[in-house]
Amino acid sequence: MPETNIVAESAMISGYVKVGRVDDARKMFDQMLERNVYSWTSLISGYFKAGQVDEGRRLFDQMPEKNVVSWTTVVLGYAHNGLIDQARDIFDQMPERNVVAWTAMIKSYIDNAQINEALNLFHKMPEKNLYSWNIMVSGLSKC
Structure with a gap:
């Protein structure tokens, strides 16, 4: 049952974030007795979106x-706020990258009109x- 309560609270945090109520998400997060990666990541995403x-x-x-x-959430969060250099710093620090993380960084470059950087990273992409x-x-x- 405790795991179910963690899942429910994490889902509520995510719901608050989706409707732009990051302060309410934070209150819920602060009241949680136990947190998981999903609850942390949802709140982090909310702050970047706000x-x-x-x-x-x-x-x-x-x-x-x-x-x-x-890690990918933070990369996208920085990029969403126009901070592409910080996004790349986080990407470079990632201990593990999958195809989604690589694609997120490439899309971040594209969204910030840095096509050459996107292409260079795409060529380095292992998969x-x-x-x-x-x-x-x-x-x-778009070029």
Whole structure:
């Protein structure tokens, strides 16, 4: 049962974030007796979406256990706020990257009009899938 309560609270945090109520998400997070990677990542995402980059990063730094999803969330959060250099710094620090993380960084470059950087990273990407190819081709078509 405790795991079910953690899942429910994490889902509520995510719901608050989706409707832009990051303060309510934080209250729920602070009241949780136990937190999981999903609850941490949801709140971090909320701060970045709200433009509260410093608070999102501070929370990420406090996060006891990170996974590729939480790292990628921060990459996308920085990029969403136009901080592409910080996004790349986080990407470079990632202990593990999957095709989603690589594609997120490439899309971040494209969204910030840095096609050459996107192409260079795409060439370094060890594994590509249909989505990553589509992102790159779409980015190149904007040139």
